[in-house]
Amino acid sequence: xxxxSPSQEHVSHLALDIGxxxxxxxxxxxxxxxxxxxxxxxxxxSKESLLVSNGDKKCPVLQGRLHFAKFETSKINDCLEFIQxxxxxxxxxxxxxAPGNEKRIIKATGGGAYKNADLFKEKLGIFLDKEDEMDxxxxxxxxxxxxxxxxxxxxxxxxxxxxxxxRDDLYPYLLVNIGSGVSMIKVDGxxxxxxxxxxxxxxxxxxxxxxxxxxxESFDELLELSHRGxxxxxxxxxxxxYGGMDYTKFGLSSTTIASSFGKAISDNxxxxxxxAEDVARSLLRMISNNIGQISYLNALRFGLKRxxxxxxxxxxxxxxxxxxxVGVNFWSKGEAKALxxxxxxxxxxxxxxxxxxxxxFGDSIVRQLVQQSPLSASHAGYKIHGPLNGEWNDNxxxxxxxxxx
Amino acid sequence: xxxxSPSQEHVSHLALDIGxxxxxxxxxxxxxxxxxxxxxxxxxxSKESLLVSNGDKKCPVLQGRLHFAKFETSKINDCLEFIQxxxxxxxxxxxxxAPGNEKRIIKATGGGAYKNADLFKEKLGIFLDKEDEMDxxxxxxxxxxxxxxxxxxxxxxxxxxxxxxxRDDLYPYLLVNIGSGVSMIKVDGxxxxxxxxxxxxxxxxxxxxxxxxxxxESFDELLELSHRGxxxxxxxxxxxxYGGMDYTKFGLSSTTIASSFGKAISDNxxxxxxxAEDVARSLLRMISNNIGQISYLNALRFGLKRxxxxxxxxxxxxxxxxxxxVGVNFWSKGEAKALxxxxxxxxxxxxxxxxxxxxxFGDSIVRQLVQQSPLSASHAGYKIHGPLNGEWNDNxxxxxxxxxx
Numbered sequence: 157x158x159x160x161s162p163s164q165e166h167v168s169h170l171a172l173d174i175g176x177x178x179x180x181x182x183x184x185x186x187x188x189x190x191x192x193x194x195x196x197x198x199x200x201x202s203k204e205s206l207l208v209s210n211g212d213k214k215c216p217v218l219q220g221r222l223h224f225a226k227f228e229t230s231k232i233n234d235c236l237e238f239i240q241x242x243x244x245x246x247x248x249x250x251x252x253x254a255p256g257n258e259k260r261i262i263k264a265t266g267g268g269a270y271k272n273a274d275l276f277k278e279k280l281g282i283f284l285d286k287e288d289e290m291d292x293x294x295x296x297x298x299x300x301x302x303x304x305x306x307x308x309x310x311x312x313x314x315x316x317x318x319x320x321x322x323r324d325d326l327y328p329y330l331l332v333n334i335g336s337g338v339s340m341i342k343v344d345g346x347x348x349x350x351x352x353x354x355x356x357x358x359x360x361x362x363x364x365x366x367x368x369x370x371x372x373e374s375f376d377e378l379l380e381l382s383h384r385g386x387x388x389x390x391x392x393x394x395x396x397x398y399g400g401m402d403y404t405k406f407g408l409s410s411t412t413i414a415s416s417f418g419k420a421i422s423d424n425x426x427x428x429x430x431x432a433e434d435v436a437r438s439l440l441r442m443i444s445n446n447i448g449q450i451s452y453l454n455a456l457r458f459g460l461k462r463x464x465x466x467x468x469x470x471x472x473x474x475x476x477x478x479x480x481x482v483g484v485n486f487w488s489k490g491e492a493k494a495l496x497x498x499x500x501x502x503x504x505x506x507x508x509x510x511x512x513x514x515x516x517f518g519d520s521i522v523r524q525l526v527q528q529s530p531l532s533a534s535h536a537g538y539k540i541h542g543p544l545n546g547e548w549n550d551n552x553x554x555x556x557x558x559x560x561x
Numbered sequence: 562x563x564x565x566s567p568s569q570e571h572v573s574h575l576a577l578d579i580g581x582x583x584x585x586x587x588x589x590x591x592x593x594x595x596x597x598x599x600x601x602x603x604x605x606x607s608k609e610s611l612l613v614s615n616g617d618k619k620c621p622v623l624q625g626r627l628h629f630a631k632f633e634t635s636k637i638n639d640c641l642e643f644i645q646x647x648x649x650x651x652x653x654x655x656x657x658x659a660p661g662n663e664k665r666i667i668k669a670t671g672g673g674a675y676k677n678a679d680l681f682k683e684k685l686g687i688f689l690d691k692e693d694e695m696d697x698x699x700x701x702x703x704x705x706x707x708x709x710x711x712x713x714x715x716x717x718x719x720x721x722x723x724x725x726x727x728r729d730d731l732y733p734y735l736l737v738n739i740g741s742g743v744s745m746i747k748v749d750g751x752x753x754x755x756x757x758x759x760x761x762x763x764x765x766x767x768x769x770x771x772x773x774x775x776x777x778e779s780f781d782e783l784l785e786l787s788h789r790g791x792x793x794x795x796x797x798x799x800x801x802x803y804g805g806m807d808y809t810k811f812g813l814s815s816t817t818i819a820s821s822f823g824k825a826i827s828d829n830x831x832x833x834x835x836x837a838e839d840v841a842r843s844l845l846r847m848i849s850n851n852i853g854q855i856s857y858l859n860a861l862r863f864g865l866k867r868x869x870x871x872x873x874x875x876x877x878x879x880x881x882x883x884x885x886x887v888g889v890n891f892w893s894k895g896e897a898k899a900l901x902x903x904x905x906x907x908x909x910x911x912x913x914x915x916x917x918x919x920x921x922f923g924d925s926i927v928r929q930l931v932q933q934s935p936l937s938a939s940h941a942g943y944k945i946h947g948p949l950n951g952e953w954n955d956n957x958x959x960x961x962x963x964x965x966x
Contacts, residue, residue, distance in 0.1 A: 175802070175824055176797050176801065176802040176819055176820060176823055177820075177823070177827075229827070230826070230827030265802075266802070266805075267799070267802030267803035267804070267806075267808070267819075268802060269800065269906070270803050270804045270806055271803060271804030271805075272804075273804075281628065288808075288810060289808075291813065324748075335798055335820075336802070336819055336820035336823045336826075337797070337818075337819040337820040337823070351811045353854075353892070354857075355851065355854065356796070356817075356818040356819060356820055356821045356847065356850065357847060357851055358820050358823075359820070359821070359822055360797050360821075360822065360823030360826055361820055361821045361822045361823065361847070362898030363823075363825075363826045364795070364797075364820070364821075364822035364823050364824065364826045365821075365822045365825070365826030367772065367825055367826060368822070368825050368831070368832040368834070368835075368840075369773065369774070371831070377825075390767050390769070392581050392741055392742070392769075394672070396581065397580070397581040397671070397672030397673060397676065397741070398672035398675050398676060399672070399673075399675045399676030399677075399678075400676075401672075401675055403672070403694075404640075405695075406695065406756045413742075413761040414581055414672075414741055414761060414765070415581055415582075415740075415741035415742040415761055415763050415764070415765030415766055415769070416761045416762055416765075416766045416769075416770075417765065417766050417769035417770045417773070418581055418582070418741045418742070418763075418765030418766065418768075418769050419769065419774050420768075420769035420770065420772055421582055421635070421741075421765055421768045421769045421772060421780075422633070422634070422635030426773070426776070427773040427774070427832075430773075432634070437771075442762060442766070444759065444762065445761065446762055446851065449758075449760065449855065450854065450855065453758075453855065453858035453859070453862070454858070456862065457858070457861065457862075487758070492938040518616075536779065
């Protein structure tokens with residue numbers, strides 16, 4: 157491991173998740189002290205949890221932070237430059253080959269890990285060690301749900317409420333990862349899962365159709381537009397068909413959407429005649445509701461009561477979560493619950509990060525990430541170091557520890 | 562009943578289905594002869610089926626034709642003019658009130674029967690007797706499946722294959738009616754059903770979004786466009802993410818759509834830079850596939866092996882049916898089957914038509930429609946009078962008989 161430069165010295169465990177739309181990465185940067193699990197760290201970390209992950213063996217612990225970043229996959233060179241500039245690829249990754257002729261190996265997942273393997277080798281001289289996408293999503297979700305306090309929350313009627321997850325009563329659950337497309341995975345344990353369904357109407361559809369319809373320039377701008385829009389301008393509601401009446405016999409109120417974008421068939425308007433805000437809103441509602449419905453139907457198949465939604469589509473966006481929650485609640489008649497994850501967008505990248513452990517490579521191996529909260533030392537569990545109820549910031553870091561073998 | 566004009570004399574049983582996008586109507590026009598069920602008609606109709614519907618009682622039979630027509634609901638005045646011009650509202654409908662002050666009552670269903678009731682009263686002096694939309698869809702489907710030979714067919718790999726429906730082994734089935742929105746109904750018998758699901762991503766979405774994206778002027782034009790398009794231009798495929806590779810572990814081939822419209826996020830193109838054909842194709846595939854998937858998931862819930870698709874969205878369009886069939890087959894691993902109906906668009910209108918019987922009104926009451934095929938007199942069943950393997954023409958008529966009490 158090269159400790160030549162200050163940045164290299166402190167950075168390790170770069171992991172990548174290269175998706176169809178976005179490339180996510182995470183890496184660990186350590187503080188100065190390096191100490192044993194039974195010393196002062198216990199003041200801010202729970203000893204019990206340190207021991208759980210490590211058995212009775214006392215291992216050195218690196219204190220530090222886990223960092224996250226994202227880039228558009230279509231601008232993958234921005235990601236390469238970011239890695240190069242911060243020398244993220246030089247420290248703490250796997251090595252292979254004869255001394256002096258070592259290969260730098262970085263964990264990577266997502267379809268882009270295959271597509272862009274040559275590019276990373278050529279530009280940065282690193283080899284992407286490809287981890288299966290679903291393996292990583294599941295590993296990332298399991299890690300977050302078990303190790304991070306206040307990771308999962310419900311979002312109902314504009315209210316976010318954190319849910320305590322009992323580690324011993326976590327499985328089975330349905331994981332719905334909304335990236336460009338959507339994967340639905342029944343998770344039964346660590347590494348035990350089945351991809352039971354999915355849909356091609358996902359985040360890429362929202363962004364792709366949204367770009368074409370509104371000419372807006374980024375996913376976030378489109379979300380922002382939708383926040384201010386009114387879907388009733390373009391959607392055909394039950395009341396539009398029934399002359400303002402409910403269709404009570406089947407529990408369909410006059411404001412239920414009968415047909416997304418259905419008003420556009422008879423309005424005699426061009427796309428330019430609609431407000432971009434209203435178009436974005438209808439689109440978001442159509443896609444969120446559809447994902448909520450298909451998720452619920454799959455949860456029903458397997459009797460799963462909890463559905464965790466991850467992926468960058470959500471981005472802590474209130475209206476998206478509200479629509480998904482309402483959809484799951486409506487279709488399940490209150491039986492199933494939609495839950496969201498604070499680190500929703502980084503499941504795959506976290507899974508790739510934790511996979512350094514799996515293969516037993518290298519000199520510095522992640523055994524367990526432990527999150528500490530200097531803000532709340534009295535709390536028995538772990539906390540995210542950051543605003544507890546605020547929105548998640550992509551580039552925010554998590555204070556954590558890494559065990560070293 | 563006014564027999565003053567030739568057209569009035571021969572026309573009766575006008576029924577309407579006024580949906581969010583389209584208004585469908587059907588009516589009966591009789592030939593000259595009026596005879597008993599035990600006479601010469603038996604040569605071309607099965608006696609057994611005549612007696613099934615009618616018990617042992619011999620009833621007069623009106624020979625004639627059942628006619629269909631459709632109009633855009635946004636141009637409902639075209640429909641009113643058509644009725645007026647052909648005097649469809651004057652013959653054989655229900656009457657009520659004191660003599661000389663009779664109300665002309667027409668059976669109507671769909672949300673527009675509520676919304677447009679005043680318009681029909683004002684312009685044509687007729688009262689719409691509103692029948693429940695789902696009741697009519699189910700009645701129409703049951704009627705077609707039981708009375709019409711070669712009504713249902715599969716469509717796989719471009720091949721249409723008629724399916725023999727055993728009247729005694731018809732239930733339960735899932736009826737998916739794709740209008741502006743989509744209703745999914747579990748049918749257990751005559752009038753015995755439950756609306757179990759639906760989706761707001763339906764025909765109105767295809768047409769509405771399609772109009773905005775392609776500027777085409779009609780639903781049929783949009784379908785025609787889609788016929789010539791290539792969805793791979795705009796859809797993000799598994800291979801686009803995985804560098805041309807399959808994601809074999811989960812049975813996703815490189816040509817599987819990962820994200821509908823997903824390529825539009827990075828193409829740096831405006832909507833004008835895409836061919837309208839390709840846009841229409843992606844849209845059709847997105848919506849058809851989604852309906853196929855949600856239908857299958859609902860069929861699975863109730864262990865239903867047969868899913869009948871109706872509604873004007875389909876319009877005998879090869880690619881639509883192919884996508885739905887492939888979707889149902891893919892998701893069910895071959896367990897469930899998608900079936901289509903020749904008279905797909907007129908389920909509600911047929912249900913309203915047959916509802917004249919239900920209430921025992923009037924002097925000329927439909928007891929059973931019987932379809933005959935002069936083209937195939939040797940066949941034991943009933944046949945549509947028209948091209949057997951051709952596409953259904955909206956304004957084509959069916960040769961049939963109507964019982965008179």
